[in-house]
Amino acid sequence: MGTLVKVRVPGTTANCGPGFDSIGMACTIYNELELTLSGRERLSIEVCGEGAGMIPCDEHNIALQAIQAVLTRVGTKERGIVLRMENTIPLARGLGSSAAAIVAGLVAANVATGNQLSREEIFNMATQIEGHPDNVAPALYGGITLSVVEGKNAHCLNFTPPAELKLVVAIPAFGLSTQVARQVLPDAVSLEDAVFNISRAALLIGALTQGKLDFLQYALPDRIHQPYREKLIPGMAAVFQSAIQAGALGAAISGAGPCLVAFTRQNCDTIGEAMVAAFEKHEVVSRYIVMDIDLRGAVVI
Numbered sequence: 001m002g003t004l005v006k007v008r009v010p011g012t013t014a015n016c017g018p019g020f021d022s023i024g025m026a027c028t029i030y031n032e033l034e035l036t037l038s039g040r041e042r043l044s045i046e047v048c049g050e051g052a053g054m055i056p057c058d059e060h061n062i063a064l065q066a067i068q069a070v071l072t073r074v075g076t077k078e079r080g081i082v083l084r085m086e087n088t089i090p091l092a093r094g095l096g097s098s099a100a101a102i103v104a105g106l107v108a109a110n111v112a113t114g115n116q117l118s119r120e121e122i123f124n125m126a127t128q129i130e131g132h133p134d135n136v137a138p139a140l141y142g143g144i145t146l147s148v149v150e151g152k153n154a155h156c157l158n159f160t161p162p163a164e165l166k167l168v169v170a171i172p173a174f175g176l177s178t179q180v181a182r183q184v185l186p187d188a189v190s191l192e193d194a195v196f197n198i199s200r201a202a203l204l205i206g207a208l209t210q211g212k213l214d215f216l217q218y219a220l221p222d223r224i225h226q227p228y229r230e231k232l233i234p235g236m237a238a239v240f241q242s243a244i245q246a247g248a249l250g251a252a253i254s255g256a257g258p259c260l261v262a263f264t265r266q267n268c269d270t271i272g273e274a275m276v277a278a279f280e281k282h283e284v285v286s287r288y289i290v291m292d293i294d295l296r297g298a299v300v301i
C-alpha cells in the first residue's frame with residue numbers, strides 16, 4: 001500500500017510565433033500519471049500509449065526525476081515509487097511532452113507528500129528542470145501563459161483565450177528533439193529582428209486579450225527562431241501558406257517543432273487537410289488534429 005495520486009496534464013503549443021521562450025498555450029490533449037508513494041524501497045515505471053518502448057523506465061525518466069526533486073525538497077523518507085503513465089501527447093513533436101511529464105511528476109509528488117509546495121514553487125522547479133518556462137507554464141496553469149525568468153525565479157500570468165480560437169496542428173511522422181532544435185539558434189540577433197519580435201509579441205497578446213483575432217495575421221511572424229529552424233522542417237513555409245490560403249488567421253512552429261500550428265476560428269478540417277497536403281509535397285508524411293485551448297492545466301483526478 002501507499003499514497004496513490006493520479007494527475008492529468010495538458011500538452012502545449014509554446015512560442016506562438018514571436019513569443020520565443022515566453023508565450024505558451026495549453027492544448028486539449030492530455031497525459032495521465034499515476035504515482036504510488038510508499039516507505040517500501042521500490043521503483044517501478046510503466047509507460048502506455050505515446051512513447052511506450054522509447055521513454056526510459058529507469059533513473060533517466062524525467063517524470064521520475066521531477067518526483068525525486070520534490071521528495072528531496074520536502075525531505076520525505078518515503079522513497080518507494082510506483083509510476084504509471086498513460087500518454088496521448090506525441091513525443092518530440094513540439095507539443096510539450098517533456099513539459100507534461102515534468103509537471104505531472106512534480107504535481108503528483110507534491111500532492112502525495114501533503115501539498116507542501118505552492119504552485120509558484122512547482123512552476124520554478126519545472127522551469128529549472130525544463131530549462132525554459134514557456135511550455136511548463138501552460139501545462140501547469142492552463143490557458144494562455146506569459147512567462148519571464150528573473151534570476152532563479154520564474155513568473156507567470158495566465159488568461160483565458162477568446163472562445164472561438166481553435167488550433168489545427170499538423171504532426172509530421174518524424175520527431176525532433178527540443179535540444180537539437182535549440183542548437184541551430186544563433187547566440188545573438190540584430191536590433192531590427194529584436195524590435196520585429198517585440199512588437200509582434202505585444203500585438204499578439206493585445207489581439208488575444210481583446211479578442212481581435214484578425215490581428216493575428218500581423219502578430220504571428222517571427223525572426224528569432226523560426227527562420228533558423230526552417231531547415232529542420234521541410235515544407236514549413238509552404239505549410240504556413242497553405243493554412244492561410246485555406247482560411248487560417250496565421251501559423252507558427254509549435255514549440256520547437258516539427259509540429260506546425262494554425263490558428264483559426266473556423267474551417268478546421270479544410271485547413272488541416274491543406275497543411276497535410278503541403279507537407280506531402282515536400283515528402284513529409286503527417287496527420288492533423290484539431291484542439292481547443294485547455295483552461296485547467298494540471299489537475300488531480
Ligand SMILES: Nc1ncnc2c1ncn2[C@@H]1O[C@H](COP(=O)(O)OP(=O)(O)O)[C@@H](O)[C@H]1O
Nearest residue numbers: 062063091092093094095096097098101177178
Ligand atoms: N511521459 C514521459 N515520461 C518521461 N519522459 C518523457 C515523457 N514524455 C516525454 N519524455 C521525454 O521528453 C523527450 C521529448 O522532449 P522534447 O525533445 O522536449 O520534445 P517535446 O517536449 O516537444 O515532445 C522524450 O524523448 C523523453 O525523453
Ligand SMILES: N[C@@H](CCOP(=O)(O)O)C(=O)O
Nearest residue numbers: 014021094095096178255256
Ligand atoms: N521555447 C522552447 C519551446 C520548446 O517546446 P517543446 O514543446 O518543443 O519542448 C523552444 O522553442 O525551444
